[in-house]
Amino acid sequence: MAEVKVIGSWSSPYTRKVEMALKMKGVEYDYIEEDLKNKSPLLLQHNPIHKKVPVLLHNGKPIVESMVILEYIDEVWEGPAILPKDPYDRAMARFWVKFIDDKCIPAMWKACWSVGEEQEKLKEEAKEALKYLENEIKGKKLFGGDKIGIVDHAANFIAYWFPITADFVGLRLMTENEFPNLYRWADDYCSDTFVKENLPHKDGYIAILKTI
Structure with missing residues (x-):
């Protein structure tokens, strides 16, 4: 084995x-x-x-x-596919993964720990990036369609870790009014039974934030 x-x-x-x-x-x-x-x-x-x-x-x-x-x-390994099988869909999935890793997550994380003009600049940068995801998820349950795929995994920080961090530092960025499709996706993703069982406990994560 x-x-x-x-x-x-x-x-x-x-x-x-x-x-x-x-x-x-x-x-x-x-x-x-x-x-x-x-x-x-x-x-x-x-x-x-x-x-x-x-x-x-x-x-x-x-x-x-x-x-x-x-x-x-x-x-x-055999089992449920993580990437789409179609070559074009697979290429698009890789594009969105890179976009999330390069454009969304860094700006969102840095905005949480910045102040003043720097924070406002990073908030706008993050919002501009999130608008593309908001449009991409429109009409879909998940980025992977009906099943969780690699883009959903790539965006797990946006769905779970970021809202907790933003609330902890008092940052308003990804609101339901401004990003209704993304907000709904995050709720669906985190409510999935399998995902929920594999997320860290909120209180434990907050305890780590207090040490940053």
Whole structure:
């Protein structure tokens, strides 16, 4: 049997999406919790470039970067598809994943921890990016159609982690009035039984925010 391990952090949206992908495929794995403030030799050995979680170890071989890991999982193991089968749809999914990672999440996260003019600039940058997602999800239950796919996993921070963080710091950004389609998608995603079972506890995540 193939040996599968995940080096991760329980509160990380990037770790959680990898764990959910493995569980969707029915892959058994060992989980290794990483102390991100005191990074282990194991993490540094297997991800010496970025020094980040998650890391997937498959028969001792490391794969890093969460979305690369998800594509690897989809290619290696049978089970529910994570990426679309159609080449065009697959290309579009990759486009939206990159857009979310490059344009949406960084601006949203930085806006939470900025002040004054810098925060206003980042809020507008985030809203401009979110408008594209708002239009993309219009008329759909999920980005993956009727089933959770790779774009939904990529946007898990937007659905769950960001609202908690924004509320914690008192930031109003992704409101229901301004982004009704995205807001509804986030609720549907987080209400999914499988997803809900694999999200970190809110109180535990807030406890971590208090240390930032």
